[in-house]
Amino acid sequence: MANKETKKKKGWSRRKFLIRSSIGVGVVVGTGYFTRSIWRRYLAGIANTLEAPYQGTTTAPGLWFEITAQNQIILHSPKVEMGQGTFTGLAQIAADELEVNVSQVQVVHAETMSGNIDTFATGGSTSISSLWTPLREIAATMREMVKNEAAKQMGTTRENIKAGNGIVTDGNDSFTYGEIVARVAEWEEVDTPELKDISEYKFVGKPVARIDLNAKVKGDPIFGMDAEMPGMLYGAVLRPSMIDARLVSADTAKAEGMPGVVMVVKEEDFVGIIANSYYEAESAKNTIEAEWSANKTWQYQDIANMIKVGQGDPQTIQKSGSTSGLAQVEGLVSAEYTSPMGAHAQIEPNGAVAHVEADRATVIMSTQVIELTRKEIARRLDFDKSQVNIKPTYLGGGFGRRLHTPNAIQAAVMSKAVGKPVKSFFSRQEEFQNDTFRPPTHHVLQASLSEDGLIESMEHNLSSGDVALGSPMLPAIVGQVFGSDVGAWRGGMIQYSGIPNYKAVSWRVKLPFATSWWRSLGLLANTFAIESFMDELAIKAGKNPVEFRLAQIDGSDRGYRLKEVIKAAAEKAGYSDEVSNGRAMGFACSTDANTPCAQVAEVSIEKGQIKVHKVTCAMDPGLVVNPDQVRAQCEGSVIMGMSASMFEKMDVIDNQLKPTIYGAYKMARMKHAPKEIDVVLLQNADAPGAVGEPPLGPIGAAIANAVFRLTGQRLRDMPLKLA
Amino acid sequence: MKLKKSLIFTALSFVLLVIVYSLDGREKIVSERVHTETDQNVEVFDKVMSVVTHKRCMNCHPADDFPRQGEDSHVHRFGVQRGVDNHGLAALQCGSCHQEANNLLSGVPGAPHWSLAPKSMGWQGLNKFEIATAMLDRTKNGNRSKADIAHHLTEDPLVLWVFEPGVDNEGTEREKPPLIKEDWITAVKEWIAAGAPIPAEE
Amino acid sequence: MKISFKINGEDITVEVDGNMPLLWVVRDTLGLKGTKFGCGKAACGACTLHVDGIAVRSCSYAVRFAEGKSVTTIEGLSIKGELHPVQQAWTDEIVPQCGYCQPGFMMATAALLNRIPNPTDQDIDDNIVNVCRCATYYRMRKAIHRAAEINNQKV
Incomplete structure (x- = not known):
């Protein structure tokens, strides 16, 4: 068994807080719907608060922190670590208010049984921003509680106790937090103290190395795939290879006789093979003769034809002034x-x-939706959700893929059937065939220019398959209430608030297969469309694209922050309209979840292919907790966005989803990655905002705009292909 | 001075030798074409070449440094390259993925000494007559005699892999050449026994 | 069938189906989880380990071929608890994000440096073809050069 057993906790009773928090749950539920509506606005990137709402179930310090006798602080995080560096940021934030060294802080995933649960998800670039205030308050309260107990133990009052580096002192004697905590029998609650001034923080704002770095460099068993339970068997699930598929029959006779096979499970919605090893389970599954039926034969073009502005349900998502009559304007x-x-x-x-087991279920896995997974398993097993304990692990990438986890239900059903722990996971082929895809999109942009070469009126119509709607994460009613899809809109609004008249309309189309959240949701496609169009307009107006943009942003706080990143990116990159040494620069910017980001891509054409040499990325995510990890997110987003813009495309051929293998599904690799990525971080806001997705926005348009300058070809379809 | 002269002489005679040798080779082949072209020979030749020119063979006989793969002979994914010894690059060897037998789970094909044919045996872009000519050319074929060629074509497990090419990554069987292995071996032996005649191009 | 080979310097014998991929023997029979499953098709490189010093994609390597050979995994890359130069470079450059693919990349890089101690950018582009979805390539390239430097200092 790879996962370390939780150390025996001394002196700190978590059980006590568990009871208290379970009482508190009712209150949280009562206000839940209201906060969810903020969520919806936040997802669409229109909520005006920089901080995302906290959707946790508890602020009881004892459910967040364990302090060991060895003076190690264990932070139980309800948010998962999927590479975005959240654990490191949380450790920094906690350390500063706890008055401990960041190296003392270990972060682990909170089990649902602990009662510390994030009822939303890990996604939407919200982990640090939503925990920024609550975690500081919880940590500060924890510190005061330790000081309070220290005072009692040392026979003085809390005011006389000073805390620093994990040590408390009354001026004469000193003890570690761990020593104090070990002697506590009954904790006394204290009021949440005033938070420290940000300028006093020692770790927030510093490029602290990732706290999971060593484990990841050594290949430690920290992922869901690495988890084991004693006596565990392996379950392979028969999955369709095509869209719109229904299982007609599955002949498992041969599989049942295969070596290592323990049991074949046939449920209404799936067929599973349980065997002694993964190899045996998969080998047996491959012998199943399955018949699938589909309502009709689908080709990719059928799907593309569905995604067209003008079809489906329209909803105006943004309006300023009036754009009526735009289509008839001369020079449109x-x-x-x-x-x-x-x-x-x-x-x-x-x-x-x-x-x-008879009265409980334990599930170890990588998931972005701990609470949803728990509820779904409970529902399927006819358990109360309190009987289901989800033990989240590190994620080997999230990107929205783990916002729906039917595989956990399948593992649970198979375990129940066989009476032993069962490990079950997708094969790669099944991943490609049963993904919850980023939906295709279609965008129509129209604008008129004034005599002085500025935009008079502009409209963005976008058509997209569902992103947020249809997801089990949101209740179905959201779709009815809301009409169109906040996820599809993301990045679809026009950020140039200085334009007198503008409007954005979203057209919803329901596709015959699951489409859903993909890192940054609609941002990538919407920004590609709008920012390519802005470049076309700038050229039409005969203006420098950077100045053209700057001239059409108002003087609001939001406008100010956007202008600053635009100027910073252009200046750092030495942006120029001119082609020089066979290279051209392309500019684009976006505002996502209140984080403005501007990028300049330096591009050439080599052997008929687009080659991205350098990307300059300026971003203002507000207060930066860890500049190294924010940079890492920018670097990764730039390359992932580049990969999606230049290479990636799923196909549908006779209902079959293709390709089903890396390589054939072409993605950016080492040789495609820019050799230079220059990140400039601005902080024109005093709380941390979104980081993990905003830098994915501009890259596609930045590349396409550079390609136009180089070749005169305006590439309006992703993936970008030269004629 | 004397040394220089002798050097020039040596060089000149070497060049001459090469010319004579290659002329000699060409002469031979031409004469064989003239003297042994019968219907049966053409048929055997076509049989042999129907396998040789099949993608299962051709994919690993590129004229450039990039193997092909698949039924559509696309350039091998992941930027796989020939490398100095035809076995790939430092950390991206043929043997990094291809083992001594087909892997039916992953769909990665395999056979002993999986590698690219030497560049001198790069056949892509050649027609069957040109391929056969190259195959018999000792300057290109690794100095193999006709007997050696027969042995290579009928015994080498890497060559014979083409008759049991396994499945692809989706479990679909790879297309096999138009002959079964036994017929191929018979055809090769007949062709070589007849002196490996290459019919005139139509 | 019984198959004997060296794993990270230790002799072992396993009794498994000879066609079982080495990956699953290493992960599930031997319990070494650092070698990752990504695609099972030798297409992503997450399962890269060394067989007799050659970078091999273990998901597509039938264990019977390991007979008598020496297999090294990420767990065996460090020497006496000291990070291997590649791991040290990965630490210095803070390469991993989610970290899942990184052992495969580090094993591929270690194999590259064994044969090309000072790789050029072109060598890196040609040889390091694994897939990293977090797209940490920018830092990886720096780390590969850094690892070569660390190696050179040691020699």
Whole structure:
């Protein structure tokens, strides 16, 4: 068994807080719907608060922190670590208010049984921003509680105790937090103290190395795929290879006789093979003769034809002034853009290890939706959710792929059937065939220019398959109440608030297969369309694209921050309109979840292919907790966005989803990655905002705009292909 | 001075030798074409070449440094390259993925000494007559005699892999050449026994 | 069938189906989880380990071929608890994000440096073809050069 057993906790009773928090749950539920509506606005990037709402169940310090006798602080995080560096940021934030050294802080995933649960998810670039205030308050309260107990133990009052580096002192004697905590029998609660001034923080704002770095460099068993339970068997699930598929029959006779096979499970919605090893389970599954039926034969073009502005349900998502009559204006500039269906292609397949006993279920897995997974398993097993304990692990990539986890249900059902723990995960082929894809999109942009070469009126119409709607994460009613899809809109609004008249309209189309969240949701495609169009307009107006943009942003706080990143990116890159030494620069910017980001891509054409040499990325995510990790997110986003813009596309051929293998699903690799990525971080806000997705926005348009300068070809379809 | 002269002489005679040798070779082949071209020979030749020119063979006989793969002979994914010894690059060897037998789970094909044919045996872009000519050319074929060629074509497990090419990554069987292995071996032996005649191009 | 080979310097014998991929023997029979499953098709490189010093994609390597050979995994890359130069470079450059693919990349890089101690950018582009979805390539390239430097200092 790889996962370390939780150390025996001395002196700190978590059980006591568990009871208290379970009382508190009712209160949280009562206000839940209201906060969810903020969520919806936040997802669409229109909520005006920089900080995302906290959707946790508890602020009891004892459910967040364990302090060991060895003076190690264990922070139980309800948010998962999927590479975005959240654990490191949380450790920094906690350390500063706890008055401990960041190296003392270990971060682990909170089990649901602990009662410390994030009822939303890990996604939407919200982990640090939503925990920024609550975690500081919880940590500060924890510190005061330790000081309070220290005072009692040392026979003085809390005011006389000073805390620093994990040590408390009354001026004469000193003890570690761990020593104090070990002697506590009954904790006394204290009021949440005033938070420290940000300028006093020692770790927040510093490029602290990732706290999981050593484990990841050594290959430690920290992922869901690495989890084991004693006596565990392996379950392979028969999955369709095509869209719109229904299982007609499955002949498992041969599989049942295969070596190592323990049991064949036939449920209404799936067929599973349980065997002694993964190899045996998969080998047996491959012998199943299955018949699938589909309502009709689908080709990719059928799907592309569905995604067209003008079809489905429209909803105006943004309006300022009046754009009526725009289509009839003389000199109307109009262009259409598309983006394809994309796969998540995270390297760790979705999977789970489940152990279902008579009165409880334990599930170890990588998931972005701990609470949803818990509820779904409970529902399927006819348990109360309190009987289901989800033990989240590190994720081998998330990107939205783990916002729906039916595989956990399958593992649980198989475990229940066989009476032993069962580990079950997708094969790669199944990942590609059963992904919840990034939906294809279609965009129509129209604008008129004034005599002085500025935009008079502009409209963005976008058509997209569902992103947020249809997801089990949101209740179905959201779709009815809301009409269109906040996820599809992301990045679809026009950020140039200085334009007198503008409007954005979203057209919803329901596709015959699951489309869903893919890192940054609609941002990538919407920004590609709008920012390519802005470049076309700038050229039409005969203006420098950077100045053209700057001239059409108002003086609001939001406008100010956007202008600053635009100027910073242009200046750092030495932006120029001119082609020089066979290279050209392309500019684009976006505002996502209140984080403005501007990028300059330096591009050439080599052997008929687009080559990206350098990307300059300026971003203002507000207060930066860890500049190294924010840079890492920018670097990764730039390359992942580049990969999606230049290479990636899922296909549908006679209902079959293709390709089903890396390589054939072409993605950016080492040789495609820019050799230079220059990140400039601005902090024109005093709380941390979104980081993990905003830098994915501009890259596609930045590349396309550079290609136009180089070749005169305006590439309006992703993936970008030269004629 | 004397040394220089002798050097020039040596060089000149070497060049001459090469010319004579290659002329000699060409002469021979031409004469064989003239003297042994019968219907049966053409048929055997075509049989042999129907396998040789099949993608299962051709994919690993590129004229450039990039193997091909698949039924559509696309350039091998992941930027796989020939390398100095035809076995790939430092950390991206043929043997990094291809083992001594087909892997039916992954769909990665395999056979002993999986590698590219030497560049001198790069056949892509050649027609069957040109391929056969290259195959018999000792300057290109690794100095193999006709008997050696027969042995290579009928015994080498890497060559014979083409008759049991396994499945692809989706479990679909790879297309096999138009002959079964036994017929291929018979055809090769007949062709070589007849002196490996190459019919005139139509 | 019984198959004997060296794993990270230790002799072992396993009794498994000879066609079982080495990956699953290493992960599930031997319990070494550092070698990752990504695709099972030798297409992503997450399962890269060394067989007799050659970078091999273990998901597509039938264990019977390991007979008598020496297999090294990420767990065996460090020497006496000291990080291997590649791991040290990965630490210095803070390469991993989610970290799942990184052992495969580090094993491929270690194999590259064994044969090309000072790789050029072109060598890196040609040889390091694994897939990283977090797209940490920018830092990886720096780390590969850094690892070569560390190696050179040691020699």
